[in-house]
Amino acid sequence: MTEPMRISIVLVDDHPVVRDGLRGMLESAGDLAVVGEASDGPAAVELVARTDPDVVLMDLRMPGGSGVDAITELTRRRIRGHVLVLTTYDTDRDIMAALEAGATGYLLKDARREELFAGVRATARGESVLSPSVATRVVSRVRADTTELSDREGEVLRLVARGRSNREIARTLFVSEATVKTHLTHVYEKLGVGDRAAAVAVAYERRLLGD
Known part of the structure; x- marks a missing residue:
């Protein structure tokens, strides 16, 4: 029997312990596979170019190069996969910068395991994914701007x-x-x-x- 296709993921976070935890959690789902890890934006861009993942799970603020800059470059390169931001930062500035740069979704690191799994799967399909609090901020910002x-x-x-x-x-x-x-x-x-x-x-x- 042919095994179902697994969703390939590149993890981008400057904390090794966070990447280790995410790898273990994601791969426990069965249909998710981590194919690479990067600790900053520039390294992420090159890694994505080599591995061509379905999903890039991206932190935002990293010493070696920001996630927003990396998302901007990945968008410019028209990568096949999609970027899902996973971060602790939920300010309007961070959220809008990431989405405007080309991120498909934005989740906070306090998301439950199943919420993260569902978010990765939806992102792989090209669907927008937002944490509830982030969605509220986006709607409020759009209303304010208009x-x-x-x-x-x-x-x-x-x-x-x-x-x-x-x-x-x-x-x-x-x-x-x-x-x-x-x-x-x-x-x-x-x-x-x-x-x-x-x-x-x-x-x-x-x-x-x-x-």
Whole structure:
């Protein structure tokens, strides 16, 4: 009887003990096979070129070269396999950088054994895989990036950025202070902030106030 095809995996992590643990765990599944290990990004790129794995299980922050840089290079080379990030870092910056570089999925190292197995199998099929907390962050980030302020909300926020009080803004725009407060409430909700200073900071970061 012909044995089923096993999913080939390259492990990329700068900690040998982590790689050893992952190898033992993954190969206990029966249909998963580790075909190589690398301790940094550049070594991973060369190893993947030699072994042509189905899945690259990639950490992000490594002394010898970052995972994001490696993912970017693997994407540029149009490798056959797919990259699944496995890391302890769950900041918006890390998540979006990895996904934008070309990672197919993003799991955290506190994932359960079966969740990791399922994630590797799904990644091998080219399916997106995200830890629940990561998925929540991605959705929130996408919503934030696609949120637009109305013209009036933008006017109010620009005046806030100039240090104007609600009363001064109301006089400038010929509206009531209550209307100004309503506009600011909507601005806070759209930008995900709770006060004037944070709203201005986020607006500048997203270039909502112009140059």
